Amino acid sequence: MSLGKEFKDIPGTIVFDSEQSRKGYWLNQFCMSLMKADNRARFKANERAYLDEWKMTEEQKLAVMSRDLNRMMALGGNIYFLSKIGATDGKSFQQMAGSMTGMTEAAYREMMVGGGRSIEGNRKIGEHGDAQGAAPTGKDK
């Protein structure tokens, strides 16, 4: 039994299921490798060369190099794994999450202090909330 269609009906959200997991397997396993200091150092010294050691798609490698988290998510990344890239860059979870919304870091922090993003209009695709737009990716910039 595959996961119900309703999991694809949430705006601004990619549910990490077995399909995404298969697609993103090596992208996520690459991220895991960054838990080791030696690997972080090698990655930082030459990102392209380090990424070429992994069975990732070219698209995935480019998304990593441009630090485009939404793109990485679409290509099978999972946020807990992708956060290892952020940790390597010295970024907090709030900076990472905020960067996926198209908001500035300050605006995102303000939103959280003000109680967070409202659920109203953000439950289902096609409603009128603030998370209904397409994911901001590096390609749009």
Add this chain to the structure above:
Amino acid sequence: MARITASVYSSHIPAVGAAFDHGKTHEPYWQKVFSGYEFSKVWEKQQKPDVVFLVYNDHATAFSLSLIPTFAIMTGPEFQPADEGYGARPVPPVIGHPELASHIASEVIQKDFDLTLVNEIDVDHGLTVPMSCMFGKVDAWPCKVIPFAVNVVQHPVPSGARCFALGQAIRAAIESYPEDLNVQVWGTGGMSHQLQGPRAGLINREWDNAFLDRLIDDPKGLAAMPNIDYVREAGSEGIELVMWLIARGAMSDLRGGPKPKVAHRFYHVPASNTAVGHLILENG
């Protein structure tokens, strides 16, 4: 015989651990979060549990995509705090209870809950942050801990109903252990939060508080809620809240005992990206 005296529910936000470790607990932003645990620290000193059965999830720390157990019980003697990429948290090692853990595993597996057994693992913020909140800064943790990990990373994750039933089986297993032990069961994670995509930052205060109400008064009804509701209403990472139902299932009202007493309840937004929820229920 071993007895479950209370269940504890708490968020396990990594930034809370970082604030704790870097001495920021008195900064106004963090003080609001830690104030919710002032009661709890005093309470734990009075309760003196021997063992905490601690339900949490690993966040791509010890379990990568190469191994994804749905339910894993840690039967080893000792567990180190993990390096999650920022260096390991400066907290003591976690001392297990291999005898009780093995007893629970043996009992619930024979009741058809097919657990994975883990003897060596580093434990991440999901486990150590609630411990810091509940016990404060210590040289050694005041009790033994049986870590119990639930997959809430790759869907399908276990349902609330399955977690609730498992909690009841765990309760029966603990109560059949011959040694006289004071045991608490903790459920951690949540509350509403989403860390990914354009909907990141989602908080659903109304839903969270209804969840707390129902957890107290209507756990059976709450356990019937489908996983899609958690993801839709409480955010993609809000699904962690299914783990709270394991702890709730372990309370004795579900085998005909009196309703648990609400010793403490706390809710605050935000800590980093997340709504902080915390509840203590005592068995009557």
